[in-house]
Amino acid sequence: MRQSLVSLAVWVLFPLVATAAQDPLPDEVAELYVAYQQAEQSGDLAATLEAADAVYRAARRARVDDVTLGALAENLGYYASASQDFERAYDAWREAAERADDNAMTAGYRWQNASVAAYRLGDHNDARRCAMNASEDFADVEALPAEAMNIAIQAHVFAAQLNAERGSISASGRAAQRALDLFAQVDRPYDRFTALSYFYVGLDDLTDEDFLEAAVKLHIAHDLFRALESGEDEIGTAAALSSYSRRRLLRQISMNSENRRYQARAEEFDDEMEAALAANPLHEQLAHLNPDEEEDEILPDGAIDAVPARRNPPRYPSDAANRGIEGFIALRYTVEADGSTSGVEVIYSAPSGYFDEAAIGAITNWRYEPATIDGVAVRREGVETQFNFELAN
Known part of the structure; x- marks a missing residue:
């Protein structure tokens, strides 16, 4: 299966709130603001952008109050984004966010647009930082108004994606869980953001080795991607990780159970998983999409599974460490009859490519007491x- 992260289209958001000036504008700024309003009414995008830039720069020179300057920077950011002038948009949205005057909802909206502009410029590191600011600011709002819910959901999911791209799976899961919490509060049909939220929360559960929760979340993500007719990579990735989570838990059961007890314990786990799925309102809508369950692997009577004898962990790749990149990787391999390993393959890695060589190299040098029958x-x-x-x- 091709190893890839689930991609998310980048969008430009429309204005959420209007911020009024705290103080009257100085005359030279007020004149330019009138010119800006006239350009805006004319519908000439290029002229409106330049007028917004002129009034913003004049306001900076005049040292108007922070709230007013933030509002003028927001105007500039909006028209720069609409013009796809993302370099100017990024600077403006960041300035606007930093002058949000402790208004978490306004700050979240502005940080989100700064994140999109940085992403469009190819600066994914700064995009991630701005996206996390947006997610955290929206999370600080006690009761989001209805018109802000969808913007906040998008901000949380974008933060989740950018953190996953960086390998910060815990931060990704935290942002995605915020989106899931909002889905529970708003009446909206499931969509791509729903699927991505379940995917990133499930991935976080998987890194924490909470295999039951991971299997459930990734199972729902898989069904959502199928229902939304997403790409085969996305559908396949979610399915592979859901199955992997289930097998890892079943292997834990087999390592701690005699063969005759394994089937009963495995059935108990499947009952727990079915109960967790049934408790989710989406599961009933998507139940017809469930693939056939895999058959459980049961070692025959008289069999003893392979037992690790030497398993040194992989070294942290210096390139990833120098760049501050973290990550997660799941792998599958064979233990030969002489206790050596072979056929190591990557099931999934995030971010793709950074840790594959180190992980495969480590497993290649592992040794086991072989399985016996x-x-x-x-x-x-x-x-x-x-x-x-x-x-x-």
Whole structure:
């Protein structure tokens, strides 16, 4: 399966609130503001952008109050974004956000637009920082008005995507959970943002080795991607990770259960998963999309599974460490009858490509006490594991 992160289209948001000036504008600024209003009414986008720029710069020179300057920067940011002048848009939206006067909703809206502009410029690091500011500001609003709900959801999901691209899976899951919390408060049909929210929360559960929750969330994400007719990569990625989560938990059960107890324990787990899915209102809508369940792998009587003898963790790649990039990777491999490993393959990695070589190299050097059947060493296929690459604070 091609390893890729789920992509999210970038958008430009429309004005959320109008901010009034705290003090009267100085005469030279007021004259330029009138010219700006006239250009805006004319519908000439290029002229409106230049007029908005002129009044903003005049206001800076005149040292108007922060709230007023923030509102004028927002005007400039809006028309620069509409003109796809993202360099000017980024500077304006960032200035506007920094002068939001402790208004978390206004700040969240402005940081989100700054994030989009930075993303359009190719600066994903700054886009991520601005997106997290937006997510955190929207999260600080006790009761979001209805007109702000969708913008806040988009901000949370964009922050989740950009953090996942950076390998910051915990921060990604935190932002995505904020989006899921808002979905529970607003009456809206499921859409791409819903699917992405479940995906990133499930990915966070997976890195925490909460395999039951991960299997449930990723199962719903998979069904949502299928219902929305998303790309095969997205559908396949969610399905692969949901199945991986389920197999990892079943393997934990098998490692801690005698074979005769395994089937009962596995059925208990499946009952828990079904109960968790049934409790989610989306599951009933999407139940017809569920693929056939995989058959559980049960070792035959007289079998003993492979047991690790030497498993050194992978080294942190210096390039990723120098760039401050964290990550997660899940892999599958075979334990041969002589206890060596072979056939290591990547199930999923985030971000893609940074940690694959280090993880595969580490597993290649692992050694096991091989699996046996009636005392005879045998090959054990489908062994799976994962690594979290995290930098010290």
